Amino acid sequence: MAPLQGNVSPLANAVAAYVHNVHIGDTRMTTSRPVSGAQSVERAGALLRCIAASHADGISLQRLVDETGLDRTTAWRLVGCLVAQALVRKDVATGLYYLGVEASALGAACMDRPPLVQSCLPAMKALARLSGDNVFLMVRSGDHSHCLHLEEGEHRVRSFALNVGSTRLLGQGVGSLALLASLSDDALAAHYRRHESEYQSDDVGLARLRRWAGQTRESGHSRGSSGGVAGVGVGFRFGSCGHAAFSIVAPRTRLPRARSEELAMAMQRELRRWDLRPEA
Secondary structure (H helix, E strand, C coil), X not given: CCCCCCCCCHHHHHHHHHHCCCCECCECCCCCCCCCHHHHHHHHHHHHHHHHHCCCCXXXXXXXXXXXXXXXXXXXXXXXXXXXXXXXXXXXXXXXXXXXXXXXXXXXHHHHCCHHHHHHHHHHHHHHHHHCCXXXXXXXXXXXXXXXXXXXXXXXXXXXXXXXXXXXXXXXXXXXXXXXXXXXXXXXXXXXXXXXXXXXXXXXCHHHHHHHHHHHHXXXXXXXXXXCEEEEEEEEEECCCEEEEEEEEEEHHHCCHHHHHHHHHHHHHHHHHCCCEECC
């Protein structure tokens, strides 16, 4: 099929050009009426979100069809266009789709002004005023947590600012533990196996990690202390497949268990107030 001409969207033209040379297996897909205008962008966006949610393991065309409700030909044509734009990568051996290098580049570009920080600032400022303490924003990045922002309260601790931009293995710190708790039991076990030596160097076994995650899920928040510092964290979801967490950290004398639970409830209220989604 040659590229379309006339009054059609650039995306439809790109898809048609890609279809001209692409096969699935040994069978050339039959073409259907081109998807045009805003609808094609919406459909491509739905595919991209599905691929992002399954990026670690990859996703098949059939699953994309099942999860988006698109017909197979339309899904194939649009995902082919995403591949051509390097937003998606297709594994030749397995036929599975993953996010591509351009998706990674777009994500890296936004780190100069992370949209998540802008969305969370009102809630973080409110929590810093309420608690008087230090409010961190953490985001999950693979097997690690990454500290995006610190909003300091009245009782600031100078050394805490050094945490901004740092990464830690999931489960190391209360915000990171709230992120760990979002993993399924199987995913948590696989994560532990990948980093067993690091956890064992801190005397943390799989049973302990599972117990911490289970307690966090049951109570709706993480809690911990180390040395003279204590903290409480609440995980939440953002976008179609992102996981983040707020944590409030303070000298242990300022954060007994009863106050930790009050602050956890305050974090959950602020998340709902600003249309962010606490982890169930």
